[in-house]
Amino acid sequence: MSHGFLAIAVVVAQLLLLLAMACAIIRMVRGPRAQDRVLALDALYVNAMLLLLSIGIRTGSVLYVEAGLIIALLGFAGTVAFSKFLLRGEVIE
Amino acid sequence: MPHPLMAGFLLLAWLLLQQSLAPGTLLAGLAIALGLAWAFGKLRAPPARVRNVPLMVRLLLRVIGDIVRSNLAVAGIVLRRRGRFVSGFVQIPLELTDPYGLAALACIITSTPGTIWVDHDSRRNVLMIHVLDLVDESIWIDTIKRRYEQPLKEIFQ
Amino acid sequence: MNHLDGLPPWAAVLVGVLVLLGAGFAFIGSLGLVRLRDFYKRVHAPTLGSTLGTFFMVAASVVCFSILQGRPVLPVILIGVFLTLTTPITLMLLVRAALYRHRVEDGRQMPPR
Numbered sequence: 001m002s003h004g005f006l007a008i009a010v011v012v013a014q015l016l017l018l019l020a021m022a023c024a025i026i027r028m029v030r031g032p033r034a035q036d037r038v039l040a041l042d043a044l045y046v047n048a049m050l051l052l053l054s055i056g057i058r059t060g061s062v063l064y065v066e067a068g069l070i071i072a073l074l075g076f077a078g079t080v081a082f083s084k085f086l087l088r089g090e091v092i093e
Numbered sequence: 094m095p096h097p098l099m100a101g102f103l104l105l106a107w108l109l110l111q112q113s114l115a116p117g118t119l120l121a122g123l124a125i126a127l128g129l130a131w132a133f134g135k136l137r138a139p140p141a142r143v144r145n146v147p148l149m150v151r152l153l154l155r156v157i158g159d160i161v162r163s164n165l166a167v168a169g170i171v172l173r174r175r176g177r178f179v180s181g182f183v184q185i186p187l188e189l190t191d192p193y194g195l196a197a198l199a200c201i202i203t204s205t206p207g208t209i210w211v212d213h214d215s216r217r218n219v220l221m222i223h224v225l226d227l228v229d230e231s232i233w234i235d236t237i238k239r240r241y242e243q244p245l246k247e248i249f250q
Numbered sequence: 251m252n253h254l255d256g257l258p259p260w261a262a263v264l265v266g267v268l269v270l271l272g273a274g275f276a277f278i279g280s281l282g283l284v285r286l287r288d289f290y291k292r293v294h295a296p297t298l299g300s301t302l303g304t305f306f307m308v309a310a311s312v313v314c315f316s317i318l319q320g321r322p323v324l325p326v327i328l329i330g331v332f333l334t335l336t337t338p339i340t341l342m343l344l345v346r347a348a349l350y351r352h353r354v355e356d357g358r359q360m361p362p363r
Contacts, residue, residue: 003255009269013270013273023280024280034351039293040283043296047280050276053310059253076340080343086347109328112323204301205297206295207297212349223345
């Protein structure tokens with residue numbers, strides 16, 4: 001009974017996280033400005049990291065945690081680089 | 094030894110990643126932590142002094158409570174159907190000048206959903222934040238100054 | 251899902267609730283990205299996923315793995331620590347970049363009301 005609840009909860013959570021990633025992608029496509037897209041990309045990274053954690057719980061493998069750690073690190077570096085570019089780069093669309 | 098706090102944090106992170114306390118990992122972690130702390134010392138960052146540890150713990154707990162509450166508030170704003178709310182920028186004159194105190198204040202304000210640190214004018218020492226649900230500017234100024242700036246001043250200055 | 255049967259019933263319920271809470275906060279945060287109307291409002295939304303969303307998910311992983319392996323599994327906590335340290339930095343930089351671009355393009359005095 002309680003294990004059935006856990007199985008359903010993990011699947012529901014993964015669906016929610018997929019929807020969250022879809023929202024981020026919608027914002028990334030719609031824009032309208034570059035900063036909106038970078039913000040959406042950052043949210044996408046975080047949601048992907050959470051999705052990896054939930055996959056880790058579902059499969060019982062700690063490997064996914066390491067993958068999540070790498071996504072968190074790269075996402076941070078990527079967003080900082082994009083923001084720096086927006087601060088310095090002459091990109092007026 | 095320069096920057097003991099930083100070296101300790103690095104060593105702890107290393108041990109957590111390695112998940113073992115074998116002498117080899119411990120030694121390697123110690124070498125890396127001390128090396129990086131030494132390198133950090135070369136950057137000539139001014140040393141941070143924490144004067145009031147119990148107050149810092151209390152501030153931390155308060156911040157965690159505030160983060161939980163404003164999470165729920167922002168979730169309510171997002172979920173409400175076309176709710177009427179005004180958001181805007183608020184200018185707050187500060188008395189806090191310590192760089193570490195300001196850094197801590199920036200992290201507190203930004204990691205609380207609903208408020209974000211925008212700009213700090215270091216000459217006039219005026220902080221600009223953006224608030225999602227702005228009802229009354231003076232309440233926000235008062236909240237930031239009393240809840241966060243006052244304890245941070247006592248901790249770092 | 252055989253390995254999850256190794257959890258005692260209370261832990262199974264606890265992990266399930268934590269996972270749902272974490273995903274729920276992350277989802278509401280990203281929903282805010284779509285629903286809020288301008289950039290300075292939207293920038294508040296993803297903080298939900300990176301504070302409470304991450305906290306609940308990390309807590310669920312720690313409980314789940316620690317009980318399954320019979321010893322504390324702590325590296326997951328590093329993700330939480332790391333995200334709490336980096337999220338403010340990225341958001342602040344992004345808002346500054348946005349403010350700079352508004353000032354350059356519009357030529358009018360920010361902040362807009």
